[in-house]
Amino acid sequence: MTKYIVVTGGVLSSVGKGTVSASLGLILKNMGYNVSIIKVDPYINVDAGTMNPYMHGEVFVTEDGAETDLDLGHYERFLNINTSKHNNITAGKVYFEVIRKEREGKYMGQTVQIIPHVTDEIKAMVRKVGEVEKADIVIVEVGGTVGDIEGLPFLEAMRELRLEEEEHNVIFVHVALVEYLSVTGELKTKPLQHSVQELRRIGIQPDIVIARSIIELDEDTKRKIALFTNVRPEYIFSSYDVETAYEVPLILQRQGLGARVTSKLGLPQKTPDFGEWEKFVYSVKRKEGKRVKIALVGKYTKLKDSYLSIKEAIYHASAHLGVIPELLWIESSDLERENPEAILKQAEGIIVLPGFGSRGTEGKIKAINYARVNNVPFLGICFGLQLAVVEFARNVVGLQGAHSTEIDPNAPHPVVTLLDEQKKVTQFGGTMRLGAQRISLVRGTLAHSIYGKDVIYERHRHRYEVNPSYVDLLQKHGLTISGISDNGLVEMIELKDHRFFIATQAHPEFKSRPLNPAPLFLGFLRAVVGN
Secondary structure, three states, rough: OOOOEEEEEEOOOOOOHHHHHHHHHHHHHOOOOOOOEEEOOOOOOOOOOOOOOOHHOOOOEEEOEEEEEOOOHHHHHHHHOOOHHHEEEEEEHHHHHHHHHHHHOOOEEEOHHHHHHHHHHHEEEEEHHHHHHOOEEEEEOOOOOOOHHHHHHHHHHHHHHHHHOOOOOOEEEEEEEEEEEEOOOEOHHHHHHHHHHHHHHHHOOEEEEEEEEOOEEEEEHHHHHHHHHOHHHHHEEEOOOOOOOOHHHHHHOOOOHHHHHHHHHHOOOOOOOHHHHHHHHHHHHOOOOEEEEEEEEOOOOOOOOHHHHHHHHHHHHHHHHHHHEEEEEEEEHHHOOOHHHHHHHHOEEEOOOOOOOOHHHHHHHHHHHHHHHHOEEEEEEOHHHHHHHHHHHHHHHHOOOOOOOOOOOOOOEEEEEEHHHHHOOOOOOOOOOOEEEEEOOOOOHHHHHHOOEEEEEEEEEEEEOOOOOHHHHHOOOOOOOEEEEEOEEEEEOOOOOOOOOEOOOOOOOHHHHOEOOOHHHHHHHHHHOOO
């Protein structure tokens, strides 16, 4: 019978629920349990696909093409699993389904209400994940902060879930901030106390409290939290600041979290094996070794979470190679106003990041030109491939005014154009070319040597493609097409007479794992360090 762990958050958003949920999942998985995990997002959007990254961080794409919250990336990286559209439940999805059923007469004669119709739908979606994945344990992270009006139906549904399931089958873990006042050297627990009071007011008593703070909690503070939250001191845990999020499962397990959780769930006690994970964390934290400066050129660099999976993919590959990456975040618009060479000359490798729209486009093209002309290792991702084609068409082929029709619909040379199947699309949400797609690699190319395979599958998220009408001309002038989709789309390009110049229409960062880095990032970093 599937058991459920509901993770809630208090005091403020971004308190670390996603990292705690992923860490708890890793602990239980390393104990030998089959763990699945769900992110609940109370916003009305059906999915995260239409959100600006500055609003909600990167849009993470699953194998089956769901555009989801970035926390699913944490889940996949920590648990080494592939999530799906079922692992992200939004208020938009829930209400959409309830309204659909109402229109189909499924509730004939009833007044459709939040309770029971919306809450029943939420519970059904949660239970479906456990059934489909045959999970021993399903972790449900409820997004937002306790007290948010939009989150109330989800918390009510979880309260009902506990009531309906057998004893020991549902437990609540509450993650909340404990503020540290540096002036007085005090840890202040009052906000956490109030967040638990809010939970209890709606009928939920947490079984475990994880206090998020700058420094580790002392025993007196734990006892104080216990007294005011009705949670025994041994079930109060400290999630304090560490160098890398990958260390969080280790510090929580050292405090005995796995044993306490399994005890509450009535499960046998097991000892998790963190051998390989500990080696990886040590590699990420190392201070001695070769340092490499990587320029990340994008249009949302002021919020690093806009490119979270790419950042993590660099760390995965760096740890594998034993090097220390120094990330130089460069806003592409700055390259349009200033001398690109003055900004980029310190970089030992350049990655041009994905992103939609015209802002900063010419700055990205200048970064690509700098990398190509100066023989600097270059990796282009999604829009980075499209603009690499634009740069090559303009400056090598000599096609003046070459551009993408996304940016210039009247370009004299539309070397990047809208996918045929996108020309009839009228709705934006969930309508791009999404998810894992089959790519055939050309033997004898850099891409083939990096992957060591004839066929690979990488995740995608785009509407535009390299214009097939220009492919022969581009190849004639030296552009190598090294990856092709089943229907003939250009998936990868490279330059043979360059130290390392490769771009992909895909998003390889989404499949990178701490113990299994993405091949393209490994290849890129090997070139940067001279291997």
